[in-house]
Amino acid sequence: MTCPNTPSAYPFSFHCKRALLTIACSTLGFVSICASADEVTVPNTIHWTIPFGVGGGTDVWARFFAPWMSENIAGNPTLVIDNVPGGGSINGSNLFAMRAQHDGSQWIGTSASTQYPAMLEDRRVRYDYTDWAPILATPTGGVVYAQPNLGSDADAILKAMSEGRVKFAVQSHTGLELPVLIALDLLGADVQAVSGMRSRGEGRLAFERGEADIDFQTTSAYFSSVEPLVESGRAIPLFSLGVLNDEGEIVRDPAFAELPTFLEVYERLNGDAPEGPAYDAFRKFFASGFTLQKMILVPSDTPTALIEEYREAARRFVDTEAFESAAEAQLGPYTPVVGDVVEQHLQEAMSLSDETRQWLTEWLREQHGARI
């Protein structure tokens, strides 16, 4: 079955990591892994569908996780990454929903651009998150920043944004930037969203060229590409989106402890917390696009023991120091969420009420001329 030359076969080539992992495993109880191997039959090979192209964000994310998962699941199965790009991840997810086997040998890795079309009831979507059980999710945060010519500090810029139009380069109006657009709207900013960027990076380039007045980047891209701009005075950070804690409250992002969150800024400007369909939409898209930005899922009728084994495998490494230091560059200072916690967040995030969806449709059409 397993060809030793399969390109995406992981179990070798991690010389130094393996040593660290063995130590980590033994401290966590290597015995328990062996014991659980008797109870469930883990497939020899797991095909992990990534509905994005090779080298993209989600692909790199999956390739980073593959060896960690493989080493920690009983029997060390071979993880084969199967890229099925197209339709902004909709094609691959549709295929997975249609074809995936329920014996635990098939996983899918999804991202915000898989979650959003499902929430917006895009007519191309033929997958349903309620058919899938989450194993693990990784969160991310993000920061909105602006050109210094709008004002000398964040407050002055926020004021200027409510008085004059500012331009913001986005991939599409319903892409990862959607909650950011809603947040800016709640703050009273007059934003012109120019769509058609092929990546968040292209949006940043438009900002650096001076074409866009404001921009937004997720945590890792912010550290590598925006912080140098901030240091040299070519960008001013306004607010972070924050992170969702276990109680479901939005709190300061550990990566940007010194930056206020969008909620804090809103409360300072308006006196109380935001509410209504706009805020509801913000929360849902923030939760599914940022708190659960990337997820490992399996069909929910996979044997429960196997799902538990996969979740247990994730729990075995997410808190280890070895993983944290390796993950710093890939995921930022966030700890992956595992199992039931993801399931709760996921159900809450994906259920968009008809009222909110109706508001969103009208808002997108009136404010941004975009049709869903």
Next chain:
Amino acid sequence: MLEVIFSSLGQLFTASHLFYMMVGVLIGLVVGIIPGLGGIAGMSLLLPFLYGMEPSVALGMLMGLVAVIPTGDTFASVLLGIPGSSASQATVVDGFSLAKKGQAARALSSAFLSSLIGGLMGALVLTAFILVARPIVLSFSSSELFMLTLLGLSMVAVLSGKDLFKGLVACGFGLLVGTIGMAPATGEFRLPFEVDYLYDGLPLVVVGLGIFALPEIIDLLVKRGSIAEQSCELGKGWQQGMKDVVRQPGLVARCAGIGSLMGTIPGLAGSVVDWLTYGHAVQSAKDKSQFGKGDIRGVIAPESANNACACGAMVPTLLFGIPGSGTAAVFLGGLLLLGLQPGVSMLETNLDLTYTIIWSLALANILGAALCLGLAKPVASLTRVPFVILAPIITILILFAAYQATRSLGDLFALGAIGVLGVLFKQANWSRPAFLIGFVLAPGAEAYFYQAAQFQGTEAFIRPGVIIIGLMIAATLIIPALRRYLSSRRYGNSAHTSNADLLSLGTIDVILMSGMLAVAFYTWVAFSELSLLGGIMPRLAIAIIVIACIIEICRTVSRPTRWLAQPCRQAAMWVTGFFLLIGSIMLLGFVITAAIFCLIFLLLIARAKPLVAVGITASITLFLIGMANLLTLTYPTGILASL
């Protein structure tokens, strides 16, 4: 600074670095040579081994791969007329014509030497340029990018020659096909037939294969014989090709320069550079008559540009994290897996790695070109094999290549549909490059125009960069017309009476023009619900088709026209056969169909010896199964298998 440059050079010549780079080069050559596989497939072969590797060694391996792919894919372009990747489409035009003249070895050795020089120049430019590139890259805003797409489109005029209006119709049709998919401004879908496959638009690889490769196969089957119509000594051609490059130092240098600079501009890069430089070669040549029929300059120009472009594409990838091409996108993924973040840090804390990348590029270019030069002579003898033997192999290869685009059956149907267009274009002598240029540039032209208008408003068109590129476009369009006018005045009207200058018309011309008008009408109606912003580009394309068609019709009606016999019955038969093949794939699955088709074709049509036929069939089948294992591919299994 110099210290860093030389210390990273020293690192390059350590045993482990050289070894891994050689691995990269060899994999790059193999995936480059197999049509349809390119940088993306190669990178995905290497990525699994990357995590945990020493960054400088891993980068050497990746760069070995990136550098040689535009070299290796020349084999397919020249020998088989299959555009190996988007960077070598222009090479097909004259390279394959040369192969048909029996000068494959000459074309190949020219191409490899130009690639070598182009790659080295690209690396050299990169060494200095990467330090100052930031402000220059940032000075190209959306409006300049839009003008660059226009410059690319103006090459249609250069390439169409006296059949300007047919070229414009072809280009307009390319633009129209290129707008299929999502409108960048509004997110609306422009799907002429509500087919799911078209949501992302047609893949470039499929269009390239359909428009160039399929018509050539059919043409060769109709004519019989081998690819090389005239025999020629391979050895002599090999030396001749080297001399050709040496005789054109200016052209090589200019094209390598254009290539490396265009590569640094994010978002455009590979797709236009080969046609821009090809157009440049045509424009700067005194005798243009042989272009398209086998002019060696038509090979030298794009080949010196595409390797340089691969070097240039490293600038936006390393400095801004914005990949300039598909390969660069995967390379970027590799960087992230190694824990390296692109950005300013690549010039500060990681400058040594940046120079390792540049040096590896240069060295890999030398290694790759040397290997290819060595292979050129034996491989060129393929062109002397009777084509009927090669035909089934190439057909399977093309189907395999097209299927790599999105890995769905839609790829095969799209290939067939574009193939029909390609056959008609070839038989009626319409410009296939014009169609392809329109197709390639449509999304860029639309997105950048929209962005320029939104970001900059009317100011977009008075920026200095815009005006400079605008003048270049004007020069491209006006100077040749002016020259022609002057020369016709000098020589009087005597040239006009010759038979070759008469307008000609044939059955296929009529079919094509009425077909285009019908398609234009249908899409106009089908797209009537689009909003103003979402529908402006397809409507513009339709307008170009209709207006150019009308002018062409008026021209043929008002002037003396020669009726041209354009036989197409035999070609139609082969096209039908091709669609039957696709039908059989749907029914029986890909691998089984490939094996049966290959065997039957070789036995009955090629009349090969049974042993030879079985041998070829077995190797093709093994190749397909091996590829499936290596690339985690799932072929279409067919309806019968699922019953």
